[in-house]
Amino acid sequence: MASAPLPGSGAVFRGYNFANTWEQNAPLTEEQKTAITALSRAVAERPFPPNLAQEQSSGKDGNTVVSANDTVNQAGINVVLVNTHQFYKWFKDLESAMKSETEEKYRLYVNTLVEHIQICDGILEQVDDTLNLFNELQALQQSVATKTKTLHDACDRLLLEKQRLLDFAEALRSKLNYFDELENVSSNFYSPNMSVGNGHFLPLLKRLDECISYVESNPQYAESMVYLVKFRQLQSRALGIVRSHVLSILRSASSQVQSALRSSGPNKASVAEGVEESVIYVHFKAAASELKPVLMEMESRSSRKEYAQILMECHRMYYEQRLSLVKSIVQQRISEFSKKEALPSLTRSGCAYLIQVCQLEHQLFDHFFPSSSADVSNMAPLIDPLCTYLYDTLRPKLIYQANLDSLCELVDILKVEVLGDQLNRRGESLAGLRPILQRILADIHERLTFCARTLIRNEIANYRPSDEDLDYPARLEQHAEKASDTTADDNSTVRTWYPPLEKTVSCLSKLYHCLEPDVFTGLAQEAVEFCSISIQNASKIITKKSSPTDGQLFLIKHLLILREQIAPFDIEFSVVHKELDFSHLLEHLRRILRGQASLFDWSRSTSFAMTLSPRILESQIDAKKEIERTLKTTCEEFIMSTTKLIVDPMLSFVTKVTAVKAVLSSGAQNKKEDSVLAKPLRSHAFAAPEKLAELTQKVSDTLQHELPKVMAKMKLYLQNPSTRMILFKPIKTNIVEAHVQLQSLIKSEYSQEEMKNIGIVSIQHLQSQIDNLL
Structure with a gap:
């Protein structure tokens, strides 16, 4: 409502x-x-709670x-x-x-x-x-x-x-x-049926080792030492069984090989056959197969002293059996080589044979002792006696060998062919040969050094030249005639060298790659020094027999060759010599006798001990520098002597004029001297125009006749044109300089007519004339 x-x-x-x-x-x-x-709809009508719904509709008495x-x-x-x-x-x-x-x-x-x-x-x-x-x-x-x-x-x-x-x-x-x-272990090891071939032997041996290790590490237990002694006794018995077993197998294999060798008669099998299947290896390989399990066990436990000893015993027994078979064959074969072949061939054949034997022996040793074969030194007791046969055969022959070529060939065989090629190429299996080969190589080095010193002393330092050796320039002229007829080669050129030079170069070239650097350096310095001295002595003789020019050119030629030939050697030719000097001893003794010093005063430098103490004097000799110094001095002497030969009159004249002018410049001492020295230069007798004309003509004649002879000798001695040019250039410069000085002096002191009468040539003409002589 x-x-x-x-x-x-x-x-x-x-x-x-x-x-x-x-x-x-x-x-x-x-x-x-x-x-x-x-x-609004939700709250429009809010119902009462169920328990109150009835109370709303009616009261307690039922009224509304x-x-x-x-x-x-x-x-x-x-x-x-x-x-x-x-x-x-x-x-x-x-x-x-x-x-x-x-x-x-x-x-x-x-x-x-x-x-x-x-x-x-x-x-x-x-x-x-x-x-x-x-x-x-x-x-x-x-x-x-x-x-x-x-x-x-x-x-x-x-x-x-x-x-x-x-x-x-x-x-x-x-x-x-x-x-x-x-x-348990005792009963098994003392059993009559127990042997190394028994399958229980190695496990029992392992268990015995464990017991010994445990008792050793626990000495605090009661009666541990008693048990340890008993365990060790059992171990010794077990290792003795192993030793007897190994020896029995090795002897059996050796007996089988010897029987097979005896039955073969004259066709006896030899290690030299180089065939692994040969009788001397087949039986031992079969023995290795039988012994391999027990020997591997010995090697695996070689860290323990007992097993190391038994392993060494096994090695020794193996070496004895192998040597009893192989040594006679090796000795016989090397003896055959020694009877049939010369020393180089014997060395090459003997080393090749030993390489083959050592390789086969290493392979067989590896079958028996795989772990031990890794260390090649373990085979030394077997390899060294076999190699000694070759060493004993070679050494007497080396002692009597005096030929450098043969000794150098031996060094090349051992150092290059054997040690450098075959041993490195075939691996560590031949490492056992290296000590004996290095010993042989050391003996060859020693013999080679001795022979080289003997050659240097006899053929270079103490060389006595014959007349033919010093017949210069005739030897060079004969060689030049032969060279014009046939093609010259290096050998013919070398034959013109002075013999000590040829022997020095030949000796050093042979020794360079054969000796150790320190040894070669000492020999080279000594040889070069003696060769240089020998060449200088020969030059002095040639100077007396032929001419100073021949002597100088001979020395220049051979010193140049020596310097050129030693240049490729990568060594120092400097050697320090040490010697004891007692020269001060006499003076010290005099002072002591005079009472100026005490004999027993050990605290002073003049004491008796200091008096008797020698001084060490060191001197450094560089043969190469000595050659350079001598060569330079000789070249300067040759240049000056040639210059003097051509222009000596001019040089003498200029020297006199210079002396006169020096006296004039210092002032006259008296009137008489002043009147003499004050005269013009041409008024002096030595400086008259006629004298100068004679001087210039003489120089011109000498230049025309003597200088070509000098040039011819230079060509004869020095085949290299650049070398001749180096020597001739300062000669030409000196000749031209002498003419320049003379011309300058003449122009200042003489008239034009006098100059024309003197007849001195122009510098350009002179240079052209000299150049035409080359």
Whole structure:
């Protein structure tokens, strides 16, 4: 039923305006309006709780209850308000009705809550009883849990104790096992059926080693030393069985080989066959297959002293058996080589034969002792005696060998072919040969050094030249004639060398790659020094027999060749000589005798000890620098002698003029001297124009006749044009300079007519004339 409209009033109007303004200023969105509508529908009618729904409809006595809301609604129906008083009265009644309605609602709600509280109190009492029961149950459960944990802890302790006792018992049993093994191992090793071939032998030996190691590492146990002694006795017995077994197998194989060799008769098998399947190796390879298991066990345990000793014993027995078979064959074959071949061929054949033998022996040794064969030094007791046969055969022949070529060939065979090629190419299996080959090589080096020193002393330092050796320049002229008829070669050129030079170059070229650098350096320095001295001595003889020019050119030629030939040697020709000097001894003794020094004053430098102490004098000799110095001096002497040969009159004249001018410049001592020296130069007898004409003509004739002879000798001695040019250039310069000085002097002291009569040539013409002689 719609309510009656309210009378218009200012408050209502203002409220409407405010609401309208609010709606306009803050309009709701469609979503918000939809939400408000849904909310309004949801709260429009709110049902009472089920327990209060009946109370709304009827009271306790069954009468109908009219709610305050109905009263309010009824009070607001059909009310007509005429004035403000009626409105206030109506509003007061409405407010009273609403208040009554509100109080009724809360009163009913309070009654409902009181009833709920009563119900909850009853429930709480029941809950408290239940909680008390739960607390009692929890206390009981805690007590049971405590007892259970105590029981579990006790069980765990018992289990741990049981496990500890079991472990202790097991440890005790494991320790006692090592001691208990004594009886088991003893009964097996002392059994008559026990042998190395028995399958139980090696496992028992291993168990015995374990027992010994354990007892050794636990000496604190009772009677451990007693057990250790017994275990070691068993080990010694076992290793003795092994030794006897190995020796028996080796001897059996050796006997089979010897029987096969004897049955072969004159066609005896030889190691030299180089065939691994030959009888001397086949039987031993079969023995190696039989012994390999036990020998490998010995090698695997060689870190222990006992097994290292038995392994060495096995090696020794093997060496003895092999040497008994091989040594006679090797000795016989090397003896055959020695009877049929020369020393170089014997060395080459003997080394090749030993290489073959050593390679086969190393392969056989590897079959027996795989681990030991890795160290080649283990085979030294077998290889060294075999190699000694070759050494003993070669050494007597080396002692009597004096030929440098043969000794150098031997060095090349051993150093290049054998040590450098074959041994490196075939690997470590031949390393056992290296010591004996190096020993042979050292003997050859020693013999080669001795022979080289003998050659240097006899053929170079003490060389006595024959007349033919010093027949210069005839030897060169004969060689030049032969060279013009046939094509000259290096050998024919070398034959023109002075013999000590040829022997020096030949000796050094042979020794350079054969000796150690230090040894070669000493020999080279000594040979070059003696060769240079020998050439200089020969030059002096040639100077007396032929001419100074021949002597100088001979020396220049051979020193140049010597310098050129030693240049490729990459060594220092400087050697430090040390010697003891006692030259101060006499002076010290004189001072002592004069009382200036005490014989027993050990604290002073003039004491007896210091007096007898020698001084060490060191002197450094560089043969190469000595050659350079001698060559330079000789070239300068040749240049000056040739210059003097051509222009000596000019040089003498210029020297005299220079002396006269020097006296004039120093001032005359008296009037007589002043009158003599003040005369013009041409008024002097030695400087007359006629004398100068004779001088220039003589120089010109010498230049035309003597200089070509010198040039011819230079070509004869020095085949290299650049070398001749180096020598001739300063000669030409000196000749031209002498003419320049003379011309300058003539121009300043003589007239043009006198100059023309003197007949001196121009410098350009002189240079052209000299150049034409080249």
